[in-house]
Amino acid sequence: MRRQSLEAAVDRVKAKVWTKQTAVSRVDAGRLSLLLHPSLKSSEGASPIATGLGVAPGAASGLVTFTAEDAARLRARGKHCILVVTETGPADIEGMKAATGILTARGGMTSHAGVIARITGKPCVAGVRTLTVDLAEMSCRIGDREFHAGDRLTIDGSDGCVYAGMLALAQPHIGGAMGTVLGWSDASRKAAVRTNVETVESAKTALSFGAEGIGLARSEHMFFSPERMLALRRMILSEDEEDRSRAIGGLVDFQTGDYSALFSTMAGMPVNVRLFDPPLHEFLPRGEEEIDDTAASLGLAVRALRLRLERLAEINPMLGHRGVRLAITYPEILQMQMQAVLAGARAASETQSEPVLVEVMVPFVSTATEVAFVRERVDAMVANSGLLRSDRVQFSFGTMIELPRACLRAGDIAQMVDFFSFGTNDLTQTTFGISRDDAPTFLAAYQRKGIYDSDPFVSVDEKGVGELIAMAIERGRAANPRLKIGICGENAGDPASLRFFAGLGVDYVSCSPYRVPVARLTLAQSRG
Amino acid sequence: MRRQSLEAAVDRVKAKVWTKQTAVSRVDAGRLSLLLHPSLKSSEGASPIATGLGVAPGAASGLVTFTAEDAARLRARGKHCILVVTETGPADIEGMKAATGILTARGGMTSHAGVIARITGKPCVAGVRTLTVDLAEMSCRIGDREFHAGDRLTIDGSDGCVYAGMLALAQPHIGGAMGTVLGWSDASRKAAVRTNVETVESAKTALSFGAEGIGLARSEHMFFSPERMLALRRMILSEDEEDRSRAIGGLVDFQTGDYSALFSTMAGMPVNVRLFDPPLHEFLPRGEEEIDDTAASLGLAVRALRLRLERLAEINPMLGHRGVRLAITYPEILQMQMQAVLAGARAASETQSEPVLVEVMVPFVSTATEVAFVRERVDAMVANSGLLRSDRVQFSFGTMIELPRACLRAGDIAQMVDFFSFGTNDLTQTTFGISRDDAPTFLAAYQRKGIYDSDPFVSVDEKGVGELIAMAIERGRAANPRLKIGICGENAGDPASLRFFAGLGVDYVSCSPYRVPVARLTLAQSRG
Incomplete structure (x- = not known):
C-alpha cells in the first residue's frame, strides 16, 4: 500500500468508475497501518552506521540507555530514549515499556525483544551483529563508533537501519486521499x-x-x-x-x-x-x-x-x-x-x-x-x-x-x-x-x-x-x-x-x- | 463425628433398624475427614509449652527450622521439620511446602500461613503470642524455652498446642466400624x-x-x-x-x-x-x-x-x-x-x-x-x-x-x-x-x-x-x-x-x- 494507491482509488470515485463503498472495500487495512508509524524525514539523507533486522516498525530517536532503571528515569523526565542491550529477557520488560525504541545485538523476528516490541508498539531493530554492549562502562560500540549513556541515536524498525544522532522524524498524518477514504468509511x-x-x-x-x-x-x-x-x-x-x-x-x-x-x-x-x-x-x-x-x-x-516490600511482593x-x-x-x-x-x-x-x-x-x-x-x-x-x-x-x-x-x-x-x-x-x-x-x-x-x-x-x-x-x-x-x-x-x-x-x-x-x-x-x- | 457414632450406625444395621444404605447416608463426610489426620498418641500425656490457633488440622513433629532453604534441604534428606516464623508471606511458600508443619507468631484462620497450610495439607498452629524468632541467631523463644535450628518440636494443628520434643504420632487408619461403613459405601x-x-x-x-x-x-x-x-x-x-x-x-x-x-x-x-x-x-x-x-x-x-538463571527467570x-x-x-x-x-x-x-x-x-x-x-x-x-x-x-x-x-x-x-x-x-x-x-x-x-x-x-x-x-x-x-x-x-x-x-x-x-x-x-x- 502506498499513498498513491489511495489517490488512485479517490480518482476512480471522482470518475464515477467506483462507488465510495467500492473504494472503501478495496483498501487493504493491514497495509494502511504501515503508513501510520513515525518515519524518518526523507530529506535527512543520513547514512546508517549499522543495519540489523527491523522487527517492529516505526522510527525512534532518543538518548542511549542501557538499563530498565535509566529508561524509566528518563521517561519520567519526559525524555525519549533508545534501550540498547545484547538481548532482552523478562527483567527488561519495564525498560522496554519505558523506552521509545529498542536496539539489540542478538535475536530475530520471534525473539523476546521482537515479540514484546510489537506488543507494546515500540520500534525495534534486533540482531545488529556489530553491536557490543559494555555494561560495566555503560557504553556500547556499534561498528567502529562508541556511544555512552546519554548519547543520541536513531533507529528505524521498518528497515533495520541504525543512525548516529537524533534524526528528525515525520509523524504520520491523515490528509489528502487517506482522509477522503476514511471519511467515506465513517459513513458506512x-x-x-x-x-x-x-x-x-x-x-x-x-x-x-x-x-x-x-x-x-x-x-x-x-x-x-x-x-x-x-x-x-x-x-x-x-x-x-x-x-x-x-x-x-x-x-x-x-x-x-x-x-x-x-x-x-x-x-x-x-x-x-x-x-x-x-x-x-x-x-x-x-x-x-x-x-x-x-x-x-x-x-x-x-x-x-x-520489610514492607517483602510483604507486598508477589x-x-x-x-x-x-x-x-x-x-x-x-x-x-x-x-x-x-x-x-x-x-x-x-x-x-x-x-x-x-x-x-x-x-x-x-x-x-x-x-x-x-x-x-x-x-x-x-x-x-x-x-x-x-x-x-x-x-x-x-x-x-x-x-x-x-x-x-x-x-x-x-x-x-x-x-x-x-x-x-x-x-x-x-x-x-x-x-x-x-x-x-x-x-x-x-x-x-x-x-x-x-x-x-x-x-x-x-x-x-x-x-x-x-x-x-x-x-x-x-x-x-x-x-x-x-x-x-x-x-x-x-x-x-x-x-x-x-x-x-x-x-x-x-x-x-x-x-x-x-x-x-x-x-x-x-x-x-x-x-x- | 466420633468413632462411636460410626459404631452405632453399624449396630443399627446389624439390628436391622437401618439398611446399609441408610447407614452410609447418615455419616457426615465432612466430619469423617477430621478422623483422617495424624494425631498425638493419646498415651503421651505431654504438657503443651504454648498454645495458639489451630488453623490447619493434624499433628506434626520434626526439627525446628527457620528458612525455606533449610526446610527444602531437610526435606531432601528425608527429615521432617517444623517451619517456625513470625508470619509467612509469598517468599515462604516453598519452605511451607517442604516443611511437615508450620508454626507462626502472628496471624489467624485467614492469614497467609493458615490459607496456604490448609491448601497444602500441612498442620499449622498460628498466632502463638509467646513466640519470638531471632533469625540472626537462628533461634526462637517459645514462652521461657529457647530452641535452635535442629531442635525437636511437635505441633497439633487441630487444637493449637505446641510441645517440646518429638512426640509419637498416631497415623489415622481405617478399621472397625469405619471400615465397615466405607465397605458398604463402595457397593453403592x-x-x-x-x-x-x-x-x-x-x-x-x-x-x-x-x-x-x-x-x-x-x-x-x-x-x-x-x-x-x-x-x-x-x-x-x-x-x-x-x-x-x-x-x-x-x-x-x-x-x-x-x-x-x-x-x-x-x-x-x-x-x-x-x-x-x-x-x-x-x-x-x-x-x-x-x-x-x-x-x-x-x-x-x-x-x-x-546469566543462565536470569534467562530462565519468569x-x-x-x-x-x-x-x-x-x-x-x-x-x-x-x-x-x-x-x-x-x-x-x-x-x-x-x-x-x-x-x-x-x-x-x-x-x-x-x-x-x-x-x-x-x-x-x-x-x-x-x-x-x-x-x-x-x-x-x-x-x-x-x-x-x-x-x-x-x-x-x-x-x-x-x-x-x-x-x-x-x-x-x-x-x-x-x-x-x-x-x-x-x-x-x-x-x-x-x-x-x-x-x-x-x-x-x-x-x-x-x-x-x-x-x-x-x-x-x-x-x-x-x-x-x-x-x-x-x-x-x-x-x-x-x-x-x-x-x-x-x-x-x-x-x-x-x-x-x-x-x-x-x-x-x-x-x-x-x-x-
Whole structure:
C-alpha cells in the first residue's frame, strides 16, 4: 500500500468508475497501518552506521540507555530514549515499556525483544551483529563508533537501519486521499472507534486520526512523574491515617488537573477512566539505590521499607492483588480516584459548552458481588458531588470483562453496569494460561512448529477467547438490553480481529491512536 | 463425628433398624475427614509449652527450622521439620511446602500461613503470642524455652498446642466400624476413587484407605533428593548434547526404579503419570550460597550460571514456560520421561502376575495441536518398546484439562486422547485470574466482606469453573464416546465438590491419600 494507491482509488470515485463503498472495500487495512508509524524525514539523507533486522516498525530517536532503571528515569523526565542491550529477557520488560525504541545485538523476528516490541508498539531493530554492549562502562560500540549513556541515536524498525544522532522524524498524518477514504468509511460503519490514551498530547494525536472518544484511560499512568510517584509511594507505604490522608490530598490535586484537561480535550465525547489496576508493588522501588533514596525521601528506615516490600511482593503479579481487588481492600484508593475524576469533570464542565461524558470502569472482576461493592461506593460519591443535577455532566459505570469467569457470569454482572469493556489482553492470558511477558521463550518454537494458527495476542483467538466474548455479549444483553459493549485490548487494532468483533455487533472498539484509522476502515469493510 | 457414632450406625444395621444404605447416608463426610489426620498418641500425656490457633488440622513433629532453604534441604534428606516464623508471606511458600508443619507468631484462620497450610495439607498452629524468632541467631523463644535450628518440636494443628520434643504420632487408619461403613459405601457408588501420590510409601497409605489406583503421580517429585536434583540441574543447564545425554542417562536410571516400584505396589490398578509440569527455573538454585555450590558441583563458572538463571527467570511462572510447553520445546525431557516410564513398566511386568496399567497425561494444554504433537511422539516410543505385544502392559494417553481454553476446545482435544483429567487448581486460578499463592493478601478481606460464597480452592466454584467443566465433559464425550473423565485437583477431596462431580457423571476422582475415605463415602451418598 502506498499513498498513491489511495489517490488512485479517490480518482476512480471522482470518475464515477467506483462507488465510495467500492473504494472503501478495496483498501487493504493491514497495509494502511504501515503508513501510520513515525518515519524518518526523507530529506535527512543520513547514512546508517549499522543495519540489523527491523522487527517492529516505526522510527525512534532518543538518548542511549542501557538499563530498565535509566529508561524509566528518563521517561519520567519526559525524555525519549533508545534501550540498547545484547538481548532482552523478562527483567527488561519495564525498560522496554519505558523506552521509545529498542536496539539489540542478538535475536530475530520471534525473539523476546521482537515479540514484546510489537506488543507494546515500540520500534525495534534486533540482531545488529556489530553491536557490543559494555555494561560495566555503560557504553556500547556499534561498528567502529562508541556511544555512552546519554548519547543520541536513531533507529528505524521498518528497515533495520541504525543512525548516529537524533534524526528528525515525520509523524504520520491523515490528509489528502487517506482522509477522503476514511471519511467515506465513517459513513458506512456502525461501531464507534475510540482510543486508549491518558495524556492530552496522545488524545490530540488520536483526535487527528478520527478517534470518537477515549475507551481506556489507564489511571495509574498519571503517576509516572517522579514527584507523583513519590506521593503515591507515600500513600502505599503510609502506616497511619494522618500520613495517608496527607499523601492522598496531594494525589487528588495532581489528577484533578489531568482529568479536567483530558475531559476538555475530548469535549462532548466519552472519556472512559479505568480504576487503578496493577498490583501496588509495581510502583515501589526495586534496586538497592532506589530503595535507599525512597526511604530517605519518605523518612522511613531502610529496614522497615524492605520489610514492607517483602510483604507486598508477589509470585504471580498478573494473577495477584490488583484491579477490583485493590478497590475492595484499599477503599481509600477508590475514593481518591473518584474524588479526582469528579473534581476534574466539574472543572471541565465550567469552562466548556459541550457536556462532560464521564465513564468509570472497574478492572479484573470475576464476580457480580465485586461489581456491586464498588458500584455502591461510586454511586454514593457521584450523588454527593451534585454533578448530575444539571445535564452538563453525564456519568456511567461499567466493568472490564477480562477474566473467563466474568464472561461466564456476564448475566449477573450486566445487571449492575451500564457497559462492558472487553480487555482482550488479560482475557487471552487467562484463557490460554499464558503470561504475555514470559511467552517469548516458547512462542518462537510454537510458531516454527505451527502449534498456533496465529499469535493470539495480535489476532483474537476466535475459537477460544472469541467464544467466551460471544457468550458474554449474549448473556449480558439478555440480562440488560441497554448494555453497551466495547473492546479495548490490543486485538481492537488488528484487522482480522476487528472483523470478528464487528460480527458480534459491538458498540465501539478502542485502540492506540496510530491504529484508529485501521479500525475506522476495517469496521466500514465489515458491516453486516 | 466420633468413632462411636460410626459404631452405632453399624449396630443399627446389624439390628436391622437401618439398611446399609441408610447407614452410609447418615455419616457426615465432612466430619469423617477430621478422623483422617495424624494425631498425638493419646498415651503421651505431654504438657503443651504454648498454645495458639489451630488453623490447619493434624499433628506434626520434626526439627525446628527457620528458612525455606533449610526446610527444602531437610526435606531432601528425608527429615521432617517444623517451619517456625513470625508470619509467612509469598517468599515462604516453598519452605511451607517442604516443611511437615508450620508454626507462626502472628496471624489467624485467614492469614497467609493458615490459607496456604490448609491448601497444602500441612498442620499449622498460628498466632502463638509467646513466640519470638531471632533469625540472626537462628533461634526462637517459645514462652521461657529457647530452641535452635535442629531442635525437636511437635505441633497439633487441630487444637493449637505446641510441645517440646518429638512426640509419637498416631497415623489415622481405617478399621472397625469405619471400615465397615466405607465397605458398604463402595457397593453403592459409580465413580472410582484414586489418589495423588508419587512414592511407594504414600501409595501404600492410600491403598490402606481404599484407593483404587493413582490418578496423579507428579513426575517432577521424583527429583527431590540432592543427587537427583543435581543431575536434573545438569540437564537443564547443559549447553552441549554430550553433557545433556550423560545427564539424561542418569535420570532415566533413577526414575525407572521408582516407576517399577510404584507399578508393582499398585499391581493391577491404573497408575497415571503426569509429564513434567513446573517451569525449569523452579529446580534451579536461588540463594548466593546455593548458586556457588551448584556452579562448583557442575563445573560451571558462577557468572555463566547466573546469566543462565536470569534467562530462565519468569515474571508469572504460573502462566509461563511449563507443562506441555516444556514437552514441545525440550523434547529430550519428554523422551527421558517416557523412557523411564516404559522401562519401569517392563520391569514391573516381569515380576508380577497382574497387568501393568500405565496412563500418561500431558499437563497445561490449551490446543488440540499441542496434544497431537506430544501424542505422536509418545505413541512412537510406546510402539518401539514392544511392550504392547503381550497384554501384560496396557497403555493409555490423556490430557489434563486445567485451562479455560482446553474446556472450550474439549471437542477437538477429546479426539486425540483416551481420557481427560480435570485439574481444578489451575482451572480455578485461570478462570478467576487468581494466583493461589498470592491470594491470601486479599482473600481474608473477601471472606470478611462476603464477596465469595466460599473459597473456590476448597469447594469447586459451581457457577463458573463448574460450568466450564460441565461444558468440557459434554463436548468431550460428544466427540469421543469412550472418553474417560477424572478429576484430580484439591476439590476432589471436598464433599460439596464431590457431590457436584458425581452429578456430572465422572468416571473417577483422585485426591490425597487422607481424603480417599471422604471421597468413597461422599460419592456413595451422591449417586443419582
